[in-house]
Amino acid sequence: MTWLWNFISSSIGKKLLMALSGLFFCSFLLVHMAGNMTIFIGPETFNAYTAIMSSASINKVLEVVMVLLFLVHIYTSATLTIENRAARPEKYAMDVSAGKRTFMSSNMFITGSIILIFVIVHLIGFKYGDWSAEPGATNTMYALLAETYASIFWTAVYVIAVIVLGFHLNHAFQSAFQTLGLNHKKYTPFIKKLGTLYSIVIALGFASFPVFFFVQQLSAGG
């Protein structure tokens, strides 16, 4: 089994683990966003959706998989970043981009770290927050969302976090395909465009939820 360990601990093996776990999160985000869209249908539909999600046993399995993949993603990014910093101990006095460097590509570790903090806050606030999916309960997930996003502070935190997520995804999406070895003139331009579209849709889609609640209570209060 040394071959497997050699593979996983190699530069390319670590990159593959990062790409595969990242692509899994990309699909998770789509499902998560689609589910949240039930918010716009109404409180009953959304609460029914949260009840299904919190009781379905397949989700318990998925949760474990997600946590493991999250740890893989964090571990590989941390080790790759440490190695990358160590690979250039002495910095250039003058360093100018040849044109391919972007804000996204040069700040993956920073945007990733912000997302990590956000995910923890997000899980504490909602998944493990004070809510119930029991029939007749008043402290529903919908009520919790409405309460949280009545605050301009939380609305701003969430909107900023999903914008950071969008920046991370923009580089991540196309980068993952390159790491899988998929780079060809017949589809790579399409993958790059799809990645940009995907990151914008995810950022706007997730930002729409807090903004929806914030605007709703503004108009209700005003």
Added chain:
Amino acid sequence: MNLTLKIWRQANAQTKGKLVTYQISDISPDMSFLEMLDVLNQQIILKGEDPVAFDNDCREGICGMCSLYINGRAHGAQSEATVCLLHMRSFKDGDTITIEPWRAKAFPVIKDLVVDRSAFDRIIQAGGFVSAKTGAPQDANALPVAKRNADLSMDAAACIGCGACVASCKNASAMLFTSAKISQLALLPQGQAERDRRALAMVKTMDDAGFGNCTNEGECEAECPKAIKMTNIARLFREYYRASIVSEEM
């Protein structure tokens, strides 16, 4: 032309270096960048001081020896050319030019602007060769090679091993170089016998040399004087995946 040069001076690998400022005058715009440095060194020698050490050999863009980081760019700001093909007409009278060596842990400074690129040689030694007898010239013609593969292999073989890809990568990754050397052989029938062993050994040697890891940014491709493409890096990944799965090595 009158210029201010800020040049990295470092006596050897053990001592710390620093940027030293030199003034130089009456430089012809027709001179190459290296000829300008020759003029500077002549002046330094006449003053009885130690001339600036820099690597160069062919001075026609084919050997890969010249290796200067000029004003923050590998081989200067021009594209698809080495430093030896950079001319002073690319600069303006009165310019300040900062000249640094390639910076990477795997490329330690030997002296001033000269770095030790033997890590590249070790990567080649690990598998960048074909040990099958390739026969006489007419035998080569007897082997069918698809035109497309011949072209792609030739493009990859254009790599001169200068190290600009490592120098310009924010992670000091050597994946563009390694991918060019692997692609060149993986695309040809002569390269098949050692294909898997080659991919495993060259990547291992590359990792052990202390280069960073590619983050798919593409600065290397933009700075490479031989226009080696990142599609080669994708091929390197495919070769490595393939080798890990099918090779006999346990």
